[in-house]
Amino acid sequence: MKGKLADPIWALGAMSGTSLDGVDAASLLTDGVAIFEFGASGYRGFSQEEQAVLHAALGKWPGDDLAAARQIVHAAHADALGAFDCDVVGFHGQTLAHEPKGRGTHQLGDGDVLARALGRTIVWDFRSTDVDMGGEGAPLAPFFHWACAKWIGVEAPVAFLNLGGVGNLTWVDPSTRAPETPGALLAFDTGPANAPINDLVKARRGMPFDKDGTLAARGQVVDGALELFLEDRYFRKMPPKSLDRNDFSLMLDLVRELEDADAAATMTAMAAAAVMQGMEHCPAPPNRLLVTGGGRRNPVLMAMLDSALECPVDPVEAVGLDGDMLEAQAFAYLAVRVMRGLPTSAPGTTGVRASVGGGRISRV
DSSP: OOTTGSSSSEEEEEEEOTTTTTTEEEEEEEOOOEEEEEOOOOOOEOOHHHHHHHHTTOOOBBBBBBBBHHHHHHHHHHHHHHOOOOOOEEEEEEEEEEEEETTTTEEEEOOHHHHHHTTSSSSESSSSSHHHHOOOOOOTTHHHHHHHHHHHOOOOOOOEEEESSEEEEEEEOOOOSSSSSTEEEEEEEEOHHHHHHHHHHHHHHHOOOOGGGGHHHHOOOOOHHHHHTSSSGGGGSSSSSSOTTTTTHHHHHHTSSSSSHHHHHHHHHHHHHHHHHHHTOHHHOOOOOEESSSSGGGGHHHHHHHHHHSOOOOEGGTOOTTTTTHHHHHHHHHHHHHTOOSSSHHHHHHHHSBBBOOEEEOOO
């Protein structure tokens, strides 16, 4: 099987992130090393009722009552993935809890169930093996970022910044032979990004997120709250390192007394400041910072990054990539690597003791 899969195959990836907005689905042609072609993509949003159920499930572990949330995850993914034609599906599941140095990591969703529903081979449970071997289990997109750097043809170091619910940074040396090569990658979660801002505007304004940074643009950053935020010991911890969605839930307390616009502006500045702290860990200054995830559509956040960093800051669309689908594409890519027995994480990306290939395979 591994020999047959040395030729490129069409893989489909699915990602439902900590922002709880819906399921992204995206396909690509890959041999698990190089990207040959990007294919079709799609999106299946969660309804407000589904979001409420999933939000209530955050922080829960196997053994808790998760029947309703599990049904939503399976149904939404079956809806999102059913119309695609592919050879294999990478199914990330819905992260509910993440304690790599404690109880482990928990992504809700059963690959066996999805394999039966779709009639396709499913690769899933990407993070557990890495955590079992001492890694953080996150972030897992860096190996794909390495392939993207090769695909866009850059020769100097470049950094990818994903601004989802949590922010994560990948520094890539594109001159390296493989993503698991020592020195090829450094990756880690920078800090909170969209999730706490979303929680703020939902609680105060009943909106799912601060569209186009409109609320933050009307406010002023409160330096005292920002300074208290940056005192968190997470920023002094050396990478690789990772976060759970709610690890910085006290951010809301820091802005509790502020007017809505000032609170949004300050929390947006917190997300930017976390990235600025993270950039100091890069082995060499990147020539460019390419931004993916929903945060790239927040002009206030992007302007804060652009004014503070010495390298150009651009959305990934500037190099022909799809910032809405990069995470889903990553799990399509990783699924093929799992099928081929290739590593999916390394010491530089998760802190795992040695390069390791995670994932479970469910066949029909």
